[in-house]
Amino acid sequence: MVDSYRPKDLKDALSIRAEYNPQPLAGGTDLMVRYQSWSGTLPLFTKSVMFVGHLKEMKYIKKEAKDKTVTLVIGGTATLTDVANNPDTPEVLKKAVLSIAAPALRNNATLTGNICNASPAGDSICALYALDAVIVIEKNGGSREVPIMEFITGPGRTVLGSDELVTAIKIPLKASSVNDFTKVGTRRANALSKLSFTGVADYKNGRIDSIALTFGAVGPTVVRSVELEKKLIGLSGSELKARIPKVIDDYSTVIVPIDDQRSTAVYRKKVALNLLEKYLKELSSHE
Amino acid sequence: MGAKISIPVRRIDAKEKAGGWTKYIGDYQFKNLQHGRFLRSERARAKIIEIKKPDFPEGYYYIDASDIPSSGKNNIQMIKDDWRVFAVSDVKYIGETIAVILGPDKQKVLDLLNQIEVIYEDLVPAFTFDDALSCKGGAVYGDNNIFSEYLLNVGNVDNAFKDAVKIVEGKYETGFQEHLYMETQGLVGAWEDEKITIYASSQCPFYIRKSVAVTLGVPVGDIRVRQTTTGGAFGGKEHFPDVIATPLAVAVNKVKKPVAMIYDRIEDISFTSKRHPSKITIKTGLDKNNNIIAMDIDTLVNGGAYESSTTIVLQRAILHGIGVYNIPNARIRGRAVATNTFPSDAYRGFGAPQGLFAIEMHMSHVADELGLDSSDFRRKHFIKTNDITITNAKMHDEVKLPEMFAKIDEMSDYSSRVKKYTDDPVKGIGIAFVNHGGGFTGNGEQAIIKGVVKMKRLEGGKAGLYVSVVEMGQGLQTTMRKIAAKELGLDYEDIVYDNPDTDIVPDSGPTCASRSIMVVGFLVQECAKKLKAKWNEGVGVEAEDVYKHPDELIWEQETLQGDAYPSYGWGINVVEVEFDPVTYEVKTTGIWAVWDIGVAIDEIIMQGQSSGGVIQALGYASIEKCELKNGAFMQHTMADYTIPTSLDFPKVETCFIDNPYKYGPSGAKGAGELVFDAAPPAYAEAVQNAIGKRIYDIPVTPEMIMGALK
Known part of the structure; x- marks a missing residue:
C-alpha cells in the first residue's frame, strides 16, 4: 500500500x-x-x-x-x-x-x-x-x-x-551562432527517438570560441565528450573542415549504441556520425 | 463518377460518434458485472508440468478446460477447429489461453493471477519459415508443419522455361502487421433469460454464435450474440473474438453472471493475431522480345501455432499471385506453415497484399533487369477481358486498366516524373497495379455462406433492414441504408438498421472479404425491390432474399479451378518520395489512387476507404515493424508499434472510374480491401528509384535503406 x-x-x-x-x-x-x-x-x-x-x-x-x-x-x-x-x-x-x-x-x-x-x-x-x-x-x-x-x-x-x-x-544564455537539434524518431510526430543530436557553437575572431556536441539514445546516458570538444576550440572554419574526418573517427569511439525494439546499433552509430558530419560541415562554412 | 447513388450524404453515425455519445462495449452497464482476465502462456513451446494456484476467495473463479461441459469440446470452431479454447498439458505460443481468472474486483483478480505459478518444461520452438520447413524441435502441426499446400498451373511452365532467353529471379518478404483498431478487443458474456448472450465488438456475430455453441455443445439457437458498435476491426475482429468468446462463454456458463473480457492496449498488441508474414520466390522466363513466357512462384505464409483461417489466406495470396497480368505459362506453389508464433489471422486484404507485393516488385525488377520502363513493361502484360487466369478460367471483368493508367498519369504526371527522377539523387516515384477479388473465394458465397437478408415495413413510412453485416467504421450503416432507400423511394434516414442481434437478424454472412456491399448489398437491393412490390399490404409486411451464385460462374474447390471470384475491384497507386541521405528517412511527397470499384455507393465514404486503406498500407510498407524476440512481439506498445500520423503522409488524391457490375447494388463491387493492395509496392518502388537499389522486403525502414546503400 x-x-x-x-x-x-x-x-x-x-x-x-x-x-x-x-x-x-x-x-x-x-x-x-x-x-x-x-x-x-x-x-x-x-x-x-x-x-x-x-x-x-x-x-x-x-x-x-x-x-x-x-x-x-x-x-x-x-x-x-x-x-x-x-x-x-x-x-x-x-x-x-x-x-x-x-x-x-x-x-x-x-x-x-x-x-x-x-x-x-x-x-x-x-x-x-x-x-x-x-x-x-x-x-x-x-x-x-x-x-x-x-x-x-x-x-x-x-x-x-x-x-x-x-x-x-x-x-x-551564451552566444551561439550555429545551432542544430535533430531527432530521428520512429515517425514524424508523437515519436520516441531512435537517436538525437545537438550541436551548438560560436566563433570569435574567426575561430571557434565555444562548441558542444551531444548525442541522445546512443549510450546509457546522453553522450558528450568535453575532451573532444576542446580539441576544436580555436580552430578556424577551414581548419575545422580539414579536421572533420579525424573528428568523426574520434567520435566513433565514444558513440556505442545498442540494438533495441526501435532501431539497431549500426544505424544509430552511422546516423549519429552522419549528423555530426553534416553539422561540422555547416559550422566550418560559417566562421 | 456519374451514378446518382454516389452523391454523398451525411453518415448516419457521424454526429453520435463525433460527439462522443456512441456507446462501445466498455461503456455498457451490467448489474453484478464480473471481470475476467486470462492466464496466458509465457512460453512459446513447452509442456505444462504443474499449475500452482493460491486459494480462491468466495466469488473468485479459476476457469479452464475442465469447466467445458461434457457435451462440448475444447476447440474453437472457426474455419478449422484446431485452436484450443484452453491450453491443456502443453502450450504452443506465447499468449495462449490457459485459464480465465474472474471475480467482482479487478485488483483482486489481478492479485490472484499474479500468485499463480505455471511450471513449464521448455521444448524447442520454431519461429521462422526455415524452422518450420526443417521441423525444428519436431513438427508443430502434423508431421511436416504444412497446414495446407496448393499448386496452381496454367499452360506448360517447364517447356516454356526451356525457350526462355533470359531468366530473372527474386525473393520477397513481408512481415507481421498489427491491426491497431481504435477500440481494443472487448466482449461481455451475460446469463440472460436462461441462456448465454455475448455482447461483442466484432465483425461476425454469427461466427461467435457458432464457435460458442460448439464449445459448449449446445444448439446455436441457445446462444445469442449482440454486436456492439465496433470501433475499428480491419479483420482483427473477424475470427479473433471467437478466441475470447469461447473461454468467456465457458466461464459464464459456470458462474451464471455477466463477465467482461476487455483488453488493454498493450495486452491487445501483445496477444492478438497479426497479418501473416510471407516469403515468396518468383522466377520469370522471357523471350527475345522481352515478353514473359513463363513464371514459377513459390509462396509461403506463416500461420503460427494454429491454422484458423490460414488456408484461405494462402488461397488469396496465390489466387492474386500473378497480379493483373496475362502470363501464358505460370505455376504457383503455395504452402502455409505452422510455427510457434501467435496464430496469424485475417487482416484487410487477407493474403492478397502479400502476393501482390511480391509480383509487383518482381515485375519492377524484371523491367529493371531488361533496362525497360517499369510501367511500360507491366502495361504490356496487362490481363484483358476473356484472357485466361491462373485458375484456367476466363477473366469476365471488363478490364479498364489502360483507361485508369491514363487517368493516374494525368493526375500525378507519373510518366514525366519517372524520367525526371532517373538521375535525381534523392527523389523517386513508383507505381503499382492490382486487383482484388470481391466476396468469398470461388463459390464460397453459395457453398459456405448462403447469405439471407430480410426487410419489413414499419410504422411511420419506415422500413426495417435485418442483416448480420456490421458497421465497423467503414460506413455500412449509411451505405446499406442508401441501397435500401433507393429502391423503396424513401429517405436513407427512414431505414432502421440496428447493430445485428443473432436472435433478430438472419445470417447474411460475416463482415469481411469485401463482400458486404457487393454481395449483401445486392441482396438488400433485391429484397427492397420485393418489399416495394408488397409495400401496400401494410405495416408488418416482410420480404426476404437469399444469395444465388451466378449460373455462368464455375468453381472446383479442391483444385481451385474455375472462376476464383465473382468479380474484381481494380486499382493503381502512384507514390512519390524523397529520401534523406543523412538519416536515410523517407518523406512521401505525393500519393495518387485510381480505383475501379464498379460504382461508389457514397463518394465521401469511398474517399475515406481510399485514404484509410492507402495510409494503413503505407504504414505496413514503411514504419510498422513487428519483430519477434523468442516468440514474443517486440513492438507491443503504441510508442514502439508506430502507425502513421497525419504528419507522416500527405493527402491521397483519389479518383474513381465507373464500371458497373451487374450483380452489385447499383453496380458496386468490393472495395474495402482493394484500397490496401497497391500502396506497399508503389511505395517500395518509389524508394528503390530514389536510392538506386532494389527493394525486396517490407517494411522499408531507414535501417534497411542504410544497409542497401552500403
Whole structure:
C-alpha cells in the first residue's frame, strides 16, 4: 500500500520529502505509463507519491543577470509547453521540446520531470547537455547546484537524494551562432527517438570560441565528450573542415549504441556520425 | 463518377460518434458485472508440468478446460477447429489461453493471477519459415508443419522455361502487421433469460454464435450474440473474438453472471493475431522480345501455432499471385506453415497484399533487369477481358486498366516524373497495379455462406433492414441504408438498421472479404425491390432474399479451378518520395489512387476507404515493424508499434472510374480491401528509384535503406 501526498507549497513539499521520501510526480506523463496496470485498477507505484505539479512557486521561467552572464531559470513545475513558448528559450531546446510527444502531453509534462526520468532517449536532455544546464536541488535547510552531466548517472539514475527535490534548471544564455537539434524518431510526430543530436557553437575572431556536441539514445546516458570538444576550440572554419574526418573517427569511439525494439546499433552509430558530419560541415562554412 | 447513388450524404453515425455519445462495449452497464482476465502462456513451446494456484476467495473463479461441459469440446470452431479454447498439458505460443481468472474486483483478480505459478518444461520452438520447413524441435502441426499446400498451373511452365532467353529471379518478404483498431478487443458474456448472450465488438456475430455453441455443445439457437458498435476491426475482429468468446462463454456458463473480457492496449498488441508474414520466390522466363513466357512462384505464409483461417489466406495470396497480368505459362506453389508464433489471422486484404507485393516488385525488377520502363513493361502484360487466369478460367471483368493508367498519369504526371527522377539523387516515384477479388473465394458465397437478408415495413413510412453485416467504421450503416432507400423511394434516414442481434437478424454472412456491399448489398437491393412490390399490404409486411451464385460462374474447390471470384475491384497507386541521405528517412511527397470499384455507393465514404486503406498500407510498407524476440512481439506498445500520423503522409488524391457490375447494388463491387493492395509496392518502388537499389522486403525502414546503400 502506498500513500499519496499533496503539499500546499514548496516548503511543505520539502518537509514531506524529507520525512517520507515519496516519489515526486509532476505531470505524471512518464510515471503513469511506467506504473500502469489493468485499466480500472490503481497504478502499481512501488513507493508513496507526492504530487508537485500544482506548486506555483516553481511554475515560472525567468531571466537572471549576474556579472556578465544571463541565465534562463526554468522553475521545477514549468511544463514543456511553457518552455517551448518562452521567447528566451534557446533554439535547440525549443526544437527538442517541440519534438516530444504531442501538444496534450507537452501541456502536462514538465522539463524537470523529463530530466529526472533520466532516459538516454530524453530529447530535452540531449539539448540541455549541450547548453551546460545546471540542476538546482533543494532540501529542507539546504540547496546545491549540479551540472546536468553530473546529475544523471545512468539510465533512470540521478544523484538526487531521497530527501531532495529539483526546483529549477539554469541555462546560461551564451552566444551561439550555429545551432542544430535533430531527432530521428520512429515517425514524424508523437515519436520516441531512435537517436538525437545537438550541436551548438560560436566563433570569435574567426575561430571557434565555444562548441558542444551531444548525442541522445546512443549510450546509457546522453553522450558528450568535453575532451573532444576542446580539441576544436580555436580552430578556424577551414581548419575545422580539414579536421572533420579525424573528428568523426574520434567520435566513433565514444558513440556505442545498442540494438533495441526501435532501431539497431549500426544505424544509430552511422546516423549519429552522419549528423555530426553534416553539422561540422555547416559550422566550418560559417566562421 | 456519374451514378446518382454516389452523391454523398451525411453518415448516419457521424454526429453520435463525433460527439462522443456512441456507446462501445466498455461503456455498457451490467448489474453484478464480473471481470475476467486470462492466464496466458509465457512460453512459446513447452509442456505444462504443474499449475500452482493460491486459494480462491468466495466469488473468485479459476476457469479452464475442465469447466467445458461434457457435451462440448475444447476447440474453437472457426474455419478449422484446431485452436484450443484452453491450453491443456502443453502450450504452443506465447499468449495462449490457459485459464480465465474472474471475480467482482479487478485488483483482486489481478492479485490472484499474479500468485499463480505455471511450471513449464521448455521444448524447442520454431519461429521462422526455415524452422518450420526443417521441423525444428519436431513438427508443430502434423508431421511436416504444412497446414495446407496448393499448386496452381496454367499452360506448360517447364517447356516454356526451356525457350526462355533470359531468366530473372527474386525473393520477397513481408512481415507481421498489427491491426491497431481504435477500440481494443472487448466482449461481455451475460446469463440472460436462461441462456448465454455475448455482447461483442466484432465483425461476425454469427461466427461467435457458432464457435460458442460448439464449445459448449449446445444448439446455436441457445446462444445469442449482440454486436456492439465496433470501433475499428480491419479483420482483427473477424475470427479473433471467437478466441475470447469461447473461454468467456465457458466461464459464464459456470458462474451464471455477466463477465467482461476487455483488453488493454498493450495486452491487445501483445496477444492478438497479426497479418501473416510471407516469403515468396518468383522466377520469370522471357523471350527475345522481352515478353514473359513463363513464371514459377513459390509462396509461403506463416500461420503460427494454429491454422484458423490460414488456408484461405494462402488461397488469396496465390489466387492474386500473378497480379493483373496475362502470363501464358505460370505455376504457383503455395504452402502455409505452422510455427510457434501467435496464430496469424485475417487482416484487410487477407493474403492478397502479400502476393501482390511480391509480383509487383518482381515485375519492377524484371523491367529493371531488361533496362525497360517499369510501367511500360507491366502495361504490356496487362490481363484483358476473356484472357485466361491462373485458375484456367476466363477473366469476365471488363478490364479498364489502360483507361485508369491514363487517368493516374494525368493526375500525378507519373510518366514525366519517372524520367525526371532517373538521375535525381534523392527523389523517386513508383507505381503499382492490382486487383482484388470481391466476396468469398470461388463459390464460397453459395457453398459456405448462403447469405439471407430480410426487410419489413414499419410504422411511420419506415422500413426495417435485418442483416448480420456490421458497421465497423467503414460506413455500412449509411451505405446499406442508401441501397435500401433507393429502391423503396424513401429517405436513407427512414431505414432502421440496428447493430445485428443473432436472435433478430438472419445470417447474411460475416463482415469481411469485401463482400458486404457487393454481395449483401445486392441482396438488400433485391429484397427492397420485393418489399416495394408488397409495400401496400401494410405495416408488418416482410420480404426476404437469399444469395444465388451466378449460373455462368464455375468453381472446383479442391483444385481451385474455375472462376476464383465473382468479380474484381481494380486499382493503381502512384507514390512519390524523397529520401534523406543523412538519416536515410523517407518523406512521401505525393500519393495518387485510381480505383475501379464498379460504382461508389457514397463518394465521401469511398474517399475515406481510399485514404484509410492507402495510409494503413503505407504504414505496413514503411514504419510498422513487428519483430519477434523468442516468440514474443517486440513492438507491443503504441510508442514502439508506430502507425502513421497525419504528419507522416500527405493527402491521397483519389479518383474513381465507373464500371458497373451487374450483380452489385447499383453496380458496386468490393472495395474495402482493394484500397490496401497497391500502396506497399508503389511505395517500395518509389524508394528503390530514389536510392538506386532494389527493394525486396517490407517494411522499408531507414535501417534497411542504410544497409542497401552500403
